[in-house]
Amino acid sequence: MSEHRRRSSLRLRPRRSAVLALMLVATHLLAAGVLLLMPLALVPRALLLLLVVLSLGYGLWAQCLGLAPWSLREAIWSEQGWQLRFRNGQQCEAVLLPSTLISVPLVILHFRVGWLRYPQMILTQEVIAPERLRQLRVRLRLQRSAT
Missing domain, CATH: 2.30.29 (PH-domain like)
Incomplete structure (x- = not known):
């Protein structure tokens, strides 16, 4: 490729985002609300709510805060x-x-x-x-x- 067509490297180093964290929390709260409205027995509902809470925790820890290795x-x-x-x-x-x-x-x-x-x-x-x-x-x- 000729020298004039070379592109410099593009370095992406994102900062943390309060808006993305808020969106993550909001979508998980909506999922929990839907689970509460569904006609399920107590045990399956509790297990699904636990999965939603774990997903929220993982998303905040690994994606939003970037603390996972x-x-x-x-x-x-x-x-x-x-x-x-x-x-x-x-x-x-x-x-x-x-x-x-x-x-x-x-x-x-x-x-x-x-x-x-x-x-x-x-x-x-x-x-x-x-x-x-x-x-x-x-x-x-x-x-x-x-x-």
Whole structure:
């Protein structure tokens, strides 16, 4: 590729998001409300509510706060592909999956690392600079149109 067509690396290091945490809590509260309205016996309802609470705890711990060792901290997109860095310091090459969502207010990057690992990164203007988010959207759309 000629020198004038080379793109610099795009480094994505999202901040924590109170809005995303609030949305996570709201959706889990809605799920719990639906479970309470369903005509179920006490034991199955209690088990399902426990699963909703555990899911909320995991989502807050691993996704919103990023405290799990496998929490995705940084993604770097260069000409060699995607490089991911996790909270425990591990760095891995990754493949961006076609299930990645690209919209103006929100980009959700879905990756595959190895055989069974599928980390994701949720990006809004709250967690990453608006200009960086715009650059990412443009590059992703150009890549999709090229394939």
